Amino acid sequence: MMKNNTKALLCAGMLVTIMVLPGVGTAAQYNSSTDTNANVLDYLENNRRAARENALTDEQQQLVQDALEMSRNLRDPLDPTKNVPVALEGDELFYDQRNGDFYAVGQVNITSMDAQRFKTEEIKGNLQNTEINVPGKGHMVQMTPQQAKIIMDGYRIQYNYGKKTGSMEDVSGKIDHEYIKGKRIELYPDKILVFDGYITKCSAVHPDYRTSAAMVEVYPGDKMICHDLKFWLGDTPIYSAKKKTFRLDRDDSQMDLPRVGYNPDDGWWIRKNFTKDLNKNLYLTGDVIYTGKHGFHSNGGLVYINSLGKFELLTGYYESSNNKWIKKAPSFRYSKSIPLGDSPFTVNLRYERGHWSQDNIHSMHTFYEATLKHKPIDLGGNHKLDLSTSYSVTDESYNHSRIKGLGYAALLWRDVDPRWSYYTRYSYTQANSKNSVFDYDLDSYSRKLSAGFSYKFNDHDRVVVGTAFNMNNYHLADMDLYWFHEFHCLQLISRYRVKRHQVNFTLQFNPW
Numbered sequence: 001m002m003k004n005n006t007k008a009l010l011c012a013g014m015l016v017t018i019m020v021l022p023g024v025g026t027a028a029q030y031n032s033s034t035d036t037n038a039n040v041l042d043y044l045e046n047n048r049r050a051a052r053e054n055a056l057t058d059e060q061q062q063l064v065q066d067a068l069e070m071s072r073n074l075r076d077p078l079d080p081t082k083n084v085p086v087a088l089e090g091d092e093l094f095y096d097q098r099n100g101d102f103y104a105v106g107q108v109n110i111t112s113m114d115a116q117r118f119k120t121e122e123i124k125g126n127l128q129n130t131e132i133n134v135p136g137k138g139h140m141v142q143m144t145p146q147q148a149k150i151i152m153d154g155y156r157i158q159y160n161y162g163k164k165t166g167s168m169e170d171v172s173g174k175i176d177h178e179y180i181k182g183k184r185i186e187l188y189p190d191k192i193l194v195f196d197g198y199i200t201k202c203s204a205v206h207p208d209y210r211t212s213a214a215m216v217e218v219y220p221g222d223k224m225i226c227h228d229l230k231f232w233l234g235d236t237p238i239y240s241a242k243k244k245t246f247r248l249d250r251d252d253s254q255m256d257l258p259r260v261g262y263n264p265d266d267g268w269w270i271r272k273n274f275t276k277d278l279n280k281n282l283y284l285t286g287d288v289i290y291t292g293k294h295g296f297h298s299n300g301g302l303v304y305i306n307s308l309g310k311f312e313l314l315t316g317y318y319e320s321s322n323n324k325w326i327k328k329a330p331s332f333r334y335s336k337s338i339p340l341g342d343s344p345f346t347v348n349l350r351y352e353r354g355h356w357s358q359d360n361i362h363s364m365h366t367f368y369e370a371t372l373k374h375k376p377i378d379l380g381g382n383h384k385l386d387l388s389t390s391y392s393v394t395d396e397s398y399n400h401s402r403i404k405g406l407g408y409a410a411l412l413w414r415d416v417d418p419r420w421s422y423y424t425r426y427s428y429t430q431a432n433s434k435n436s437v438f439d440y441d442l443d444s445y446s447r448k449l450s451a452g453f454s455y456k457f458n459d460h461d462r463v464v465v466g467t468a469f470n471m472n473n474y475h476l477a478d479m480d481l482y483w484f485h486e487f488h489c490l491q492l493i494s495r496y497r498v499k500r501h502q503v504n505f506t507l508q509f510n511p512w
Contacts, residue, residue: 033321033495033504035443035478036466037450040413040423044454044462045484053177056143057151063143067115074113084113100128115143131160138168148176154185164189171197179203192218198232201510202489209233209257209489209509223247247277261506265323267292281305289317297325309336314354320441327357331365344375358438363398365438379412386411392430396437405430422453426471447471460486486510 030045032038056064070087078084091106103124110118119139125132134157142150152173159166165188172181182197193215200210214228223245230240258272269291276284286300299316315330331354338347348371356365371390379385386409393404409427416422427448433439452466464482469475479498484491495504 032464032482034466034480035321036452036468036480037411037423037425037427037448038452038464038466038480038482040411040425041421041452041454041464044421056149059141059151060143060149063111063115063117063141066111066117067113067143070111070113086110086112095127100126102127115145117141129160130163131158133158140173150175152180159187174203177201179207190219192216194218204488206234207489257509259506259508261504263323263504264500264502266294266319286316289319294325299328309334309349318440322439322441324439324441325358326438326440329355329357331355346373346375347371348373356438358440361398361437363396363437365397366393366395368393381414382416383412383414386413394431394436398437401437403431403435419456420453422451424451425449443468443470443477445470445472445477448477 030042030049032042032045070085074085088102088104088108088110090104090108092104094101094103096102101124105122108120108123110123117140119141120134120137122136123132123134123138134155137153137155138157140150140152140154142148150173152168152171152175154168154171154173156169157166159168167187168185170183171185171194172179174180178199178201180194180197180199182194184195185197186193186195194213195215197216198207198210198212199216200207202208202210210232211226212230212232213226216227217225219225226241226244226246228240228242229244231238258270260268260270262268269289271287271289274284274286274288278284282302282304284300285303286298288296288298290296297317297319299314299318301312301314303313304311312333313330314328314333317325317327319325331352333352333354334350336349338349339345340347348369350367350369350371352365352367354365356363369390369392371388373388374386377385377387389406389408391404391406393402395402407427407429409425411423411425413423414421425448427450429443429446431442432446433442433444436442447470449469449471450467452464454462454464456462462484464480464484466478466480466482467476468478470477476499481496481498483494485494486492489510491508491510493506493508496502497504
């Protein structure tokens with residue numbers, strides 16, 4: 001029998017492989033509403049959301065370094081038929097080489113070379129039978145490549161790392177991007193069962209929002225099935241379902257939370273997106289929208305995606321960045337991006353045809369566009385240049401009109417430092433709201449110079465200023481001021497439209 005009060009490296013291998021609950025979706029993409037091309041800087045918000053969602057704690061970073069150090073200190077090559085080596089540290093360690101039993105007490109750390117760490121005050125098990133047992137509390141951290149990132153606490157842990165089966169009670173922690181809490185978790189080679197628990201992206205002890213379920217079946221990389229699901233805002237249940245299935249192999253927007261806001265054209269509004277998969281490439285999508293001034297102005301669509309492009313059948317009400325509504329009943333839309341071999345050019349194709357209505361105007365609307373785009377050109381000093389040219393045709397049955405012609409755009413932007421970024425864009429398009437039947441996603445002029453900047457004050461506050469100049473008569477056409485402010489689990493996005501003296505804002509739960 002071996003007794004040690006320092007550390008042992010067991011190359012025979014005890015790998016504590018806890019199966020994981022995949023993150024439900026990723027940070028929702030931000031798309032700004034603007035007439036000043038400030039959406040050029042949307043990548044700053046989306047990068048920040050992704051960075052926050054994927055940020056590592058000091059404990060996770062230390063584990064990665066320790067696992068790397070273990071691999072450097074190996075004396076012999078790894079045997080692929082055996083589990084990876086683990087290091088045991090504790091105040092007292094006991095190991096019986098005759099039958100494989102081990103026991104450890106005190107400040108016990110078990111670290112595997114594939115970046116898993118287990119901490120507890122007392123643990124026993126058997127290396128030959130690949131079993132471990134923790135009668136009290138255990139703490140787990142996992143940074144294993146190709147597996148979920150885990151920080152988790154639990155009690156009364158039983159696990160067989162050879163069969164990859166086990167259980168843990170009174171569990172709480174974070175798995176990938178989701179905070180979880182459950183009375184019990186059962187682990188199997190192909191699935192995880194979570195009983196009487198909840199999932200949320202709010203890190204508060206008492207989450208502002210959460211999704212609870214009597215049981216959750218998780219099939220990693222495939223799907224998650226929730227039984228007796230309830231969605232909560234604070235301690236108030238908002239909606240429930242007997243059974244609901246979510247896809248895990250892509251971002252499932254059904255986990256997005258409702259947004260609320262205000263603008264002078266719509267009044268108070270609330271919006272919720274829904275998606276339902278019909279098969280791997282075919283799904284239904286829609287926005288349920290209620291506005292104080294227009295009532296329900298919702299939309300929906302059937303979307304099919306394959307190697308030939310994206311095909312959409314759309315119906316309902318759609319709103320432009322200028323708060324102009326259009327009704328499609330219905331409309332077919334197609335889009336496709338085609339890289340031109342190894343060249344830096346890409347061709348983007350767009351087509352839409354359908355019945356459009358606005359005010360008392362009804363028309364069969366047909367739109368074609370082909371855009372040739374050069375990949376961003378690095379000018380040095382963090383300067384990037386985007387160049388594109390397009391040809392579009394718009395036909396309307398309302399007055400038998402046709403607007404066609406070339407367009408072009410040149411965009412220069414730069415990240416000066418982690419706080420400052422700016423952009424300048426010059427563009428020309430043949431269509432505008434003055435020569436078109438519908439006032440939807442169009443400026444009132446064709447030649448446009450826009451410029452703006454973003455400044456980050458701290459981790460909770462950022463401002464964006466966007467301007468647009470009508471280069472037909474050289475005057476300031478639009479100016480928008482944005483303020484992004486984060487509360488604990490909420491984000492407020494305010495927009496002041498200087499030329500219109502209008503204040504808009506959107507309030508949403510953090511989508512990351």
